[in-house]
Structures are given as structure tokens and as C-alpha cells.
Amino acid sequence: MPERFHVRVSKDFLVFSAAHFITYQGNVCERLHGHNYRVAVEVGGPLDENAYVVDFIALRDQCWEVVRYLDHHVLLPTEHPLIRVEEGDVEVVARFEQRRWVFPREDCRLLPVKNTTAEELARWIGQQLLQRLAQGCQYRPQWLQVAVDECEGQWGVWHWCNEEEVRT
Secondary structure: OOOOOEEEEOOOOOEEEEEEOOEEOOOEEOOOEEEEEEEEEEEEOOOOOOOOOOOHHHHHHHHHHHHHHHOOEEEEEOOOOOEEEEEOOOEEEEEEOOEEEEEEHHHEEEEOOOOOOHHHHHHHHHHHHHHHHHHHHOOOOOEEEEEEEOOOOOEEEEEEEOHHHHHO
16 A cells, blocks of 8 residues: 555644534424534645645644634524525524524624534535635645534544545
């Protein structure tokens, strides 16, 4: 088997506090609550001319920017089949069946996810990170894994693989 390399970044400041609620088992909806989320990122690929997979500092900083965007906000899913999110200039209204929440617009992050689970948050963070690495660092990994811990040891993990890169 050929050599494989990857790097992992998990720092004490790669955390965000956010409120959310999710649905499960069809029509059960949790109460609004919050977590202190922790994020860890792994990136795999060949070594470059510096013997790096990717520069730790660049990866750390790009990840921190994404995490910082979510910090101290209410996270709302815009692609949920039963939760309706209406964005106004001043407020955001979220509805599920007979329940209704109203939040100041600046306190919300509307995310294109089906549910604000740790798994979906990991995917959203990973997609943002892929874009930032491509734009800011001109870097595209062979694979990327993002893990989001919502409660001291309860991780949602998303793994992405660039099939084109893996074949070469």
C-alpha cells in the first residue's frame, strides 16, 4: 500500500456556542437549547514541495473563520421539510406545526441544511472550508473530514473525498 498523509487540527478555540432545535422521528421537535460545539478537521493528500499536506496555520485560520461565523447565533435550517423559516429585515420567524419562534435577524444564521444536527453542521462547515481553502490557499485536498462535538464525546462526522484526485 502506498504512503498516505493527513493532518489534523483540533484547537481549544475551534469552538462555537449556538442555539438550535431539531426534529426527529417525523414530527417530534426539541425545545430550543444550546451547545458548546467543538470542531476538529482532518485533511488528506500528497505532500507538497515543503513536505506539507497543507499548512497547519492556513487550515487552522480558515477553520476558525467558519466557526466564528456560527458563534453565539441561533442556527436555523432552511431546507427542512417541516420547519418554515421566514427571513425579514428585522426578524426571523421559524415555524413547526403550531409552534412559532421569533428571533432578531442579527442573532440568526440561516443554513442550507435539512436539520441542525451535528452531522449536518459538520457537512456545512466542511463545504465552507473547501471553498475557503480553494479561494484563499489555492488548495484542494484529496479528502476532508470535519467532526463536530456537540456534547463532550458526541461527535457528528462528515467525510468528503475528491474522487478525481484519488484516482490520479
